[in-house]
Amino acid sequence: METNEEKLRRLEFYQEILLTVIDQSYPFYALIIKHELSKQEVEEVYQLCAKLDYEFTKQKEEGFVTFSPLLTHFVGMLNYKLEPHETIKALYDQDIYPELMALLTKIIHEN
Structure with missing residues (x-):
């Protein structure tokens, strides 16, 4: 009979294999797993992105030409x-x- 510790080691091994597979196609999901984010923490990242995306769209419509504050807010x-x-x-x-x-990548490379 397999012990809980052996099961845990096996699952960790499977996780390593899955990370290798998803790293190329789903790099953000791989980051979530690598950095052990909770579901709530991932939802917060999505909410942050949604808020900044809304702000970016709004600022573009208003004629803004500088968006550096969005990067600052994201970081x-x-x-x-x-x-x-x-x-x-x-x-x-x-x-x-x-x-x-x-946009955020462009701002990073400009600085």
């Missing part, structure tokens, strides 16, 4: 377990808020 409000540049790239690569993530 300041992002979960401490996540690195901002890596997260932006993962979100962009997974096609989550791609226009916003492209």
